[in-house]
Structures are given as C-alpha cells and as structure tokens.
Amino acid sequence: MNADQLSATSARAIGLDVDALTVRGGKPLDGRIEMKGAKNLVTKAMVAALLADTPSELRSVPEISDVRVVRGLLEIHGVAVETLGDTMRLDPANVERAHETSINAHAGSSRIPILFCGPLLHRLGEAFIPDLGGCHIGDRPIDYHLEVLRNFGAVVDKLPTGIRMTAPDGLHGAKVRLPYPSVGATEQVLLTATRAKGRTELSNAAVEPEILDLIAILQKMGAEIQVDTDRTIRIEGVDHLVGYSHTALFDRNEAASWACAALATGGDIFVGGARQQEMTTFLNVYRKVGGAFEIEDDGIRFWHPGGDLKPVVVETDVHPGFMTDWQQPLVVALAKAKGISIVHETVYEQRFGFTEALVDMGATIQIHTECLGSHACRFGQRNYQHSAVIAGPVSLRGADIVVPDLRGGFSHLVAALTAEGESRISNVGIIARGYERFIEKLQVLGADFDVDG
Numbered sequence: 001m002n003a004d005q006l007s008a009t010s011a012r013a014i015g016l017d018v019d020a021l022t023v024r025g026g027k028p029l030d031g032r033i034e035m036k037g038a039k040n041l042v043t044k045a046m047v048a049a050l051l052a053d054t055p056s057e058l059r060s061v062p063e064i065s066d067v068r069v070v071r072g073l074l075e076i077h078g079v080a081v082e083t084l085g086d087t088m089r090l091d092p093a094n095v096e097r098a099h100e101t102s103i104n105a106h107a108g109s110s111r112i113p114i115l116f117c118g119p120l121l122h123r124l125g126e127a128f129i130p131d132l133g134g135c136h137i138g139d140r141p142i143d144y145h146l147e148v149l150r151n152f153g154a155v156v157d158k159l160p161t162g163i164r165m166t167a168p169d170g171l172h173g174a175k176v177r178l179p180y181p182s183v184g185a186t187e188q189v190l191l192t193a194t195r196a197k198g199r200t201e202l203s204n205a206a207v208e209p210e211i212l213d214l215i216a217i218l219q220k221m222g223a224e225i226q227v228d229t230d231r232t233i234r235i236e237g238v239d240h241l242v243g244y245s246h247t248a249l250f251d252r253n254e255a256a257s258w259a260c261a262a263l264a265t266g267g268d269i270f271v272g273g274a275r276q277q278e279m280t281t282f283l284n285v286y287r288k289v290g291g292a293f294e295i296e297d298d299g300i301r302f303w304h305p306g307g308d309l310k311p312v313v314v315e316t317d318v319h320p321g322f323m324t325d326w327q328q329p330l331v332v333a334l335a336k337a338k339g340i341s342i343v344h345e346t347v348y349e350q351r352f353g354f355t356e357a358l359v360d361m362g363a364t365i366q367i368h369t370e371c372l373g374s375h376a377c378r379f380g381q382r383n384y385q386h387s388a389v390i391a392g393p394v395s396l397r398g399a400d401i402v403v404p405d406l407r408g409g410f411s412h413l414v415a416a417l418t419a420e421g422e423s424r425i426s427n428v429g430i431i432a433r434g435y436e437r438f439i440e441k442l443q444v445l446g447a448d449f450d451v452d453g
C-alpha cells in the first residue's frame with residue numbers, strides 16, 4: 001500500500017470506511033506497533049462517567065468504532081464528550097432523556113447499550129435501550145442482565161423497538177448469584193450497585209483484568225467495592241460519585257492477536273504497551289506452540305524462532321483461563337503446527353464459524369459437538385459445535401473471504417497474510433470495531449496489501 005492511499009483520510013487509516021482488502025500473503029510481519037486501552041474496558045469506563053456528578057478523564061482511548069458508538073449514545077443523553085489525542089473528557093453535568101429514534105439509530109451496532117441501564121436509572125429514573133448488536137458468535141442473550149436489574153428494583157418492559165426500564169422506588173442493593181461468570185452481567189452489577197441504596201453481594205462474578213480495572217475506576221470515583229478470593233464481589237452503595245482520571249488497561253486481546261500474526265507469518269512483532277501479568281496464560285500457550293517472546297518494560301516482543309510449531313490442547317475459559325478472544329488467531333498458527341491440536345471453546349457455543357473460510361484456504365479443521373477438552377462444559381450435552389480439531393502443518397492458499405465477526409475476521413486477515421497467492425477480504429469494517437488503526441499497523445509491519453474501493 002502506498003503513502004497516498006494511506007493518508008486519504010484518517011477514518012480510512014482507522015479502517016472505518018474501508019470495505020475490502022486485497023492481501024498478498026507470504027511476507028513475515030516485522031516491526032513495532034502500540035497498544036491503546038482495551039476495547040472491553042474503555043467502552044465501560046465511558047459508561048461509568050454517567051454515574052458521576054463531575055467530569056471524568058480517560059486516557060489511552062483507542063480509535064475504534066465501538067468507542068464511537070458509545071460516545072454517540074452518551075452524547076444523545078447529554079454527556080459532553082471531548083477528545084484531545086487519545087484523552088477523552090466526559091462531562092455528565094447535563095444528563096437528559098434521549099429520543100427513542102436517536103437511541104435506535106445505534107441499534108445492532110454494539111452490546112454496550114445494555115450497560116447504560118443502571119446509570120440511566122440512577123440519573124433519570126428510566127432507561128431505554130435499542131436492539132443490541134455485537135458479534136454473531138452464539139445467541140448472546142441478555143437474560144442475566146435483565147434479571148440483575150430486576151433484582152435491583154428495575155421494572156423491565158420489552159417493546160418491539162427495544163427495552164424500556166423504570167425504577168419507581170429507586171434502585172436498592174441486592175444479593176445476586178450469576179448462573180455463569182458473565183463479564184457483561186458482572187459489569188452490570190458494578191455499574192448499578194455502586195449508587196444503589198444499601199449493600200450488594202454478587203457471587204460467581206467474572207474477574208477479568210478489564211473488570212478489575214473498571215473496579216479501580218469506580219473506586220477512584222468514590223465507590224466501595226471489595227473482591228473476595230472466591231469471586232464474590234461486595235459493594236456498599238453510596239449517594240454520590242465524582243469523576244475519575246484514569247489510564248485504561250492495554251488491550252490484551254489485540255496484543256494476543258498480533259502475537260499470533262507474528263507466529264503464523266514467521267515474523268517478529270514488538271507489541272508496545274503489552275504487559276506480562278494480564279497475558280501469562282496466553283504466553284504459556286504461545287511458548288508451548290513454539291513461539292518466542294521477550295518481556296520488556298514497555299511491551300512484549302513476539303516472534304517465530306524457526307523450526308516446527310508444536311500442536312497444543314487449549315480450552316477457552318473465564319479468567320484466569322485462556323480467553324475465548326484469543327483462540328481465533330491462534331487457530332491459524334495451529335494450522336501450521338506439526339500434529340493434531342484441539343481447541344475446546346467453553347465460553348460461547350458458536351465461535352468456530354470462522355474456521356469454514358480457513359478450510360476453504362486449505363486448513364484441515366473438523367468441528368465437533370463433543371467436549372474435547374479435559375472437562376465437560378455446559379455445551380457438551382446440547383449439540384453445539386464447540387470443539388475444533390486442527391491437523392497440520394498445511395500451506396494455506398489465498399481465497400475470497402467475507403469477514404463474519406471481529407476476532408474471526410482478524411484470523412482471516414492473518415490467514416491471508418500467511419497464504420500463498422492473493423486473498424480478497426471483504427466486510428473488513430468489522431475489524432475496526434476492535435482493532436485500532438489496523439490498516440496502518442499492517443503497513444508498519446510490512447504487509448503486502450491494497451485497500452479496495
């Protein structure tokens with residue numbers, strides 16, 4: 001890609017209005033890229049600003065479309081949002097009701113609107129959320145969220161256009177046990193309980209690093225939150241919260257994706273801003289597969305040290321397990337490993353759709369309904385195709401691919417970069433939901449591609 005194409009517009013560099021890429025594979029990715037704040041923290045931190053009486057400042061905000069969606073939703077609710085570089089200032093002084101039509105303009109674009117409910121109920125006594133979006137990687141129900149909100153005293157009305165909620169008697173603390181340690185439902189409890197009257201006890205909570213960073217933000221705001229060793233979170237509700245000043249935790253999912261890209265392409269990538277502590281589980285697997293890494297103070301270098309990659313058995317799980325968002329780019333590297341690898345997906349029931357395109361490119365991957373890991377998960381008896389057997393090594397060949405979802409799409413990009421010949425990848429705008437400036441990063445790393453259209 002030449003410099004003229006790149007500088008066309010910043011939106012284009014971010015990848016927001018790019019529809020398709022033509023990728024010529026076979027070139028190792030080599031160079032240094034920087035991580036910003038995690039998509040799965042930043043968007044929630046932006047919602048938390050709604051709970052305060054005074055402005056908040058969030059640093060290391062990535063330019064991704066999920067951030068744009070949440071910003072739009074905050075603005076139509078009266079939050080003044082300004083950005084200077086990667087710092088965002090959010091002033092909630094004039095929070096107000098938004099018109100349903102403006103809210104619905106955001107329908108289908110993200111799952112974050114469900115997290116507006118608690119803060120809006122506190123601020124306005126009512127909330128309306130549109131039909132949700134996010135990646136199509138399973139049913140992605142919101143039953144835990146609605147149950148949580150009802151426990152706090154919300155009255156939930158499902159309408160054809162979305163969900164309306166009111167809290168006629170205000171929100172009060174509750175005792176909640178999640179059926180599964182859901183990240184979003186845990187965040188729902190945190191964002192609702194901090195300003196609810198009285199005490200909340202949440203058991204079977206998720207404790208992903210992004211959640212702990214959200215707790216750190218809420219603590220800065222004046223919340224009282226305690227995380228016990230058995231994944232119980234206790235929250236003492238307070239009447240007022242103040243704005244926060246915070247640098248967001250780096251995006252470990254993005255870091256893991258580029259690490260896999262280095263491995264699969266036989267390259268060498270320094271991921272600036274990546275930290276060991278939040279990635280230890282990933283690093284263990286990376287080493288087992290035969291990848292090399294070096295931890296520095298300002299990031300992690302990932303590379304293919306030569307020789308054969310080795311097969312592994314991996315099960316995705318809640319933290320501190322192997323994240324479900326890490327398996328898709330890893331599968332591309334496993335297609336190149338010598339032997340049989342197994343990936344048992346236990347978080348989402350339908351997260352192997354992306355492997356069809358890899359098979360078209362020459363990968364040998366079979367998907368099974370049985371639990372092929374060391375423990376039976378909740379999908380085993382329910383006929384979900386949730387275990388993958390990958391036989392390698394294979395050489396991938398270029399193909400025409402339509403990106404299905406965020407992580408699957410990135411794995412397709414990696415596959416195209418390793419493949420012999422040319423691939424045309426369309427619908428790449430989805431990748432911009434969670435990978436900041438991925439087109440620029442590809443260029444920095446020396447990928448051979450053109451932006452189409």
Ligand code: EPU
Nearest residue numbers: 040140141142143144145182183184185324325347348406
């Ligand atoms: N679940 C329910 N009912 C609910 C909520 C969740 O059954 O009301 C189920 C889900 O269907 C899934 C499991 O619980 O099988 C776990 O879902 P969870 O609620 O933990 O996921 P989430 O909050 O919707 C976040 C990330 C995902 C990440 C998961 C797991 C955001 C915006 N999304 O989703 O990230 O995979 O946690 O860590 O934070 C991505 O970044 O590509 C992505 C999908």
